[in-house]
Amino acid sequence: MQLSRYNIISKVKDSNNWFIVNSLSGNADLIDHETLIQLQTNDFSNPEFSEKGYVTDPAREKKLFREKYLKFLDDREKDEIQIFFVTNYSCNFSCSYCYQAGYEEQPMSLNRQTIDAFFSYILNEFAGRRKYITLFGGEPFLNAPKHKEHIAYIIEKASLAGIEIAAVTNAYHLADYIDILKKGLIREIQVTLDGTREMHNRRRFLKGGAPTFDRIVEGIDHLLANRIPVNLRMVVDRENIGNLPDLAQFAIDKGWTASPLFKTQLGRNYELHECQSNQQRLYSRLELYQDLYELLKRFPHIGEFHKPAFSISKFLFEQGELPAPLFDACTGTKTEWAFDFTGNFYACTATVGKQGESLGTFYPEIKKYTGAIEEWQNRDVLSIPKCRSCELSLICGGGCASMAKNYNGTLNSHDCRPITELLELGIAHYFNE
Ligand code: SF4
Ligand code: SF4
Incomplete structure (x- = not known):
């Protein structure tokens, strides 16, 4: 023994x-x-x-x-697939930290043939699998009449196929989309708010600099009033973390946190593939959680707004047991795919639209880059040399494939997570009392 x-x-x-x-x-x-x-x-x-x-x-x-490995593979085959669809890469915002800012303008735009081809591909490729579509951009809810028609068409087609729709939006034109959304099977709308008015407006403004906070708050109110679930995301870095207690209080005062249709997430602002103009303000994963731990002690009401995961600590606290071993943290090409209006498909949102990352096309013809797809699909803690002997592997799952490739030049490499340190903080936060 x-x-x-x-x-x-x-x-x-x-x-x-x-x-x-x-x-x-x-x-x-x-x-x-x-x-x-x-x-x-x-x-x-x-x-x-x-x-x-x-x-x-x-x-x-x-x-x-x-x-347990075989069970993991088996269970994943039955998991629901999240299918992102990028309707456009353009955006009406010019956020101070946008990772897509360096993307090139595409000469084409969304049209009905591409939408039809997208549905025909996913209904055939993922037949028999549970799935839902997440509209993504750029900004998918732009206010141009033709674009709106296309979004309505997607939502209608999804509805007919019994597929739920989610969307990631900056929420500026939400009020104009409510009637369209009400016709669909809407799972949730993810909206980003980076703080209370002054802080949010400093970071997330229209092209041209006009503020956006009030319109977004109105949009969230509209969604909740129409019983459409909201997932509020705050993108955090050192610039706005100090505003978290105020944003939490704002959401509590609005009555949002009392709604079963309202949930939140904190997204760490990090360098994805476009250089951030101001790297000093970025957090490492651990630094973010260290500051969150201290903030939660000083401002316990944050917990009403958001309960941070601290790796598996929150799960352990809420469920009274550990999650199943995670042999692979990366969902790309397994339970996640990302398609775009140019007719290409990719592993996930971290690679969608990025040159050299396409895994095939669904329009105008179907092509699959089998070698590249297999490389993604075979990546897990057994295929990554460093992970095979790592005691953290079944919680970390090898991290993010795209980040691993950015850092180490190869997909089959590690993207380490500070699991032990996160557990030190999270177990203290959830269990010390
Ligand atoms: S590559 Fe990263 S962002 Fe994409 S699915 Fe995998 S873990 Fe997620
Ligand atoms: S901590 Fe690093 S070596 Fe360990 S499983 Fe995660 S990525 Fe692999």
């Missing part, structure tokens, strides 16, 4: 306790110093150690790994 390869043991922040998490057996415990010493000195007399898989026979552990 020996210690499991998948134990993560560390100290809970601001506490005298330690924690042990085993991502393969699915167990986790808070442990005192005495138990920690037992584990560190290979004193395995406590029967719980082997019952919970903290101490194990390596052959048995390998067998369990194989079983």
Whole structure:
């Protein structure tokens, strides 16, 4: 018997306790110093150690790994697919940090033939799979009459096929789209608000500089009044993190947080593939969570607005168990695809529209770049050299393939996540009291 390869043991922040998490057996415990010493000195007399898989026979552990890996692959085959459709790369905003700012203008635009080809491709390719479509841009809800007609056509076609629609929008023209949305099966509308009025307007303004906050707030009100679910996203970096308590209070005062149709996410502003003009304001993943941890202590009402994941800590707290082992964190080409109005398709939103990243076309003809698709589909913690021996692998899942390629030049490489440190913070946040 020996210690499991998948134990993560560390100290809970601001506490005298330690924690042990085993991502393969699915167990986790808070442990005192005495138990920690037992584990560190290979004193395995406590029967719980082997019952919970903290101490194990390596052959048995390998067998369990194989079983859970096969189950992961099996379950993923049945998972719902998220299909992004980029209706245009143009946008009426000129956000200070836009990663698409360097994208070239396309000579063509959305038309009915491309929309028909898109539906025919996905209905055939993903027949029998649960799926939904997310409209994406640029900005998909632009206010040009022809464009609006096309969006209405997509929503109508999706409805006829029984497919739900989501959208990622800057929400400026939402009020003009409500009637169109009401005709569809709308899963949720993701709207970005980067803070309260002054902060938001400093970061997210129209081309030409006009403010956008009030229109977006109105748009959110319209959605909720029409019972359309809202996913409010705040893109955070060092410039606006200090505004989070105010935005949380604003959402509480508006009554948004009391609605079951309202949820939130914090998106870390990071360098994707266009250089950020002001890199100093970007957070690493860990720095962001460190600051969030402190902010939550000072302003507990933030928790009413948003409950950060801190890796798997929130899941563990809310569900009372660990999530299933994550053999692959990257959904691209597995349960996520991204299509665009030029007739190309890609692995996901991180690569959509990026030169050299197309995995095929669905219009005017169907072409699949099989070698490139397989490279994406075969990437998981077993195919990435560094991940194979990493004790964090079944929580980290190898990170993001696109980021890995940006950093290391190859898809089959690691994009490490600070799992242990996030657990130190998250277990403290959710369990210290
Ligand atoms: S490449 Fe990154 S952004 Fe794209 S699906 Fe994978 S993890 Fe997500
Ligand atoms: S990406 Fe890094 S942290 Fe994640 S599993 Fe691989 S080696 Fe471990």
